[in-house]
Amino acid sequence: MISLLLVEDDERISQPLMRLLDHEGFTVTHVAAGLPALAAVREHAPDLVLLDLSLPDLDGLDVCRTLRTEHPALPIVMLTARNEEVDIIVGLGAGADDYITKPFRVGELVARIRARLRTPAAPTALGSALHVDTAARRAWVDGEELALTPKEFDLLAYLTAHPGTTLRREQIMADVWDEHWWGSTRTLDTHVAALRRKMHDTTDPPRFITTVRGVGLRFEQG
Secondary structure, X not given: OXXXXXXXXXXXXXXXXXXXXXXOOOEEEEEXXXXXXXXXXXXXXXXXXXXXXXXXXXXXXXXXXXXXXXXXXXXXXXXXXXXOXXXXXXXXXXXXXXXXEOOOOHHHXXXXXXXXXXXXXXXXXXXXXXXXXXXXXXXXXXXXXXXXXXXXXXXXXXXXOOEOOEEEHHHHHHHHHXXXXXXXXXXXXHHHHHHHHHOOOOOOOOOOEEEEOOXXXXXXXX
């Protein structure tokens, strides 16, 4: 059975989350601070750590750095209410494999956990120009690695998982952002524009991401 270490000091989150994860078939150990988390990993060697960044004794980023140094192969998923992009980037730079911001859907969290516990897949080659490694969260165009934000990578991975399929804007927003998103889809336009710029996908017609007017987006198979 898969063992998880949940590092979360808010019992309003930790208690129901433990019950739900137990229902999903995981064995969950819970600690509420950073020092006990480090001790628990050293003693019990869990399969994955769910790490809150706001802890009462140590900064979660410091806990993450220590875990990554002592246990290089240990999957770490950050739980954070810090939704500023810079905080997420710092967290990933500290050694986390993935992150999920509060409030989150349990189904999404479980999917992230299972994805991190799978055997890493080889990079996916899309045509001869684009390569996407979803396990490492890295992508290359024409041999050049792309400097993508976490959400830009999420969007690219989502589009490349549906090659040749026209995806509606609302569907993309619900799947890549959140099913309860509200407002316009302008943020999608912003991320697509950033992706195209970084991928040098500014030709007409585009090499990779095609806008289907009035509908959504399509990733070209190449």
